[in-house]
Structure formats: structure tokens, C-alpha cells
Amino acid sequence: MTPGDPVRQQVCVRPGTVVSLVLRPRTDGKRWTALRSSAPALVQPSAWQLGADGTARASLRCAGTRGGAAGITVLAKEPDLAGTGGVAFTLQVNVVPHTTAG
Numbered sequence: 001m002t003p004g005d006p007v008r009q010q011v012c013v014r015p016g017t018v019v020s021l022v023l024r025p026r027t028d029g030k031r032w033t034a035l036r037s038s039a040p041a042l043v044q045p046s047a048w049q050l051g052a053d054g055t056a057r058a059s060l061r062c063a064g065t066r067g068g069a070a071g072i073t074v075l076a077k078e079p080d081l082a083g084t085g086g087v088a089f090t091l092q093v094n095v096v097p098h099t100t101a102g
Contacts, residue, residue, distance in 0.1 A: 015067065015098075021057070021059075042093075046061045066097070069095070
């Protein structure tokens with residue numbers, strides 16, 4: 001990773017899981033602005049809150065019966081610039097169904 005590249009993380013969960021995401025303020029002066037899911041039918045952002053201290057909190061609800069993967073991206077921008085900003089954090093959520101025995 002080089003400076004300015006987004007942070008990338010991965011998590012595997014079971015269907016129906018709710019993931020709580022807490023993003024602390026950035027040290028480079030950029031502020032969190034938005035959260036998006038590449039597959040909202042599989043992983044749906046159900047809450048997004050920005051605190052006065054710069055901390056962003058989100059809840060991600062995973063589909064209850066099916067598996068697959070979704071990329072969650074969080075945008076950040078300089079507080080004094082217009083626009084939505086660029087991707088600063090990416091979370092790959094893999095929803096893995098329970099295995100069933102014969």
C-alpha cells in the first residue's frame with residue numbers, strides 16, 4: 001500500500017448477521033462522507049452516523065438466506081472541498097451459508 005491508497009479488510013459472516021462498523025477519524029485530515037454496498041440485496045447498510053468527533057458508525061445487515069460477497073466502500077474527503085470524495089476504506093463481506101448434513 002502507498003499513502004492515499006484505501007484500507008482494505010475482509011470479513012466472513014453467516015446469513016442474517018449484522019455487522020457494526022466503527023471508523024475512527026482519519027489522520028490525514030479527510031472526513032468520512034458516505035458508505036456504499038456493491039450488492040445491497042446481499043449486504044444492506046441500515047444505519048450511517050457521523051459523530052461530532054469525526055467517528056463514523058454503520059450497521060450492515062446481511063441477507064438472511066443466501067450467500068455471496070459484497071464490497072462495502074466508505075468515501076472520505078477534505079472538509080473544505082466540494083464533492084463526494086474518494087474511496088478511503090473497503091470492506092469485503094463474504095456471506096457464507098451454513099453447511100447441511102446429508
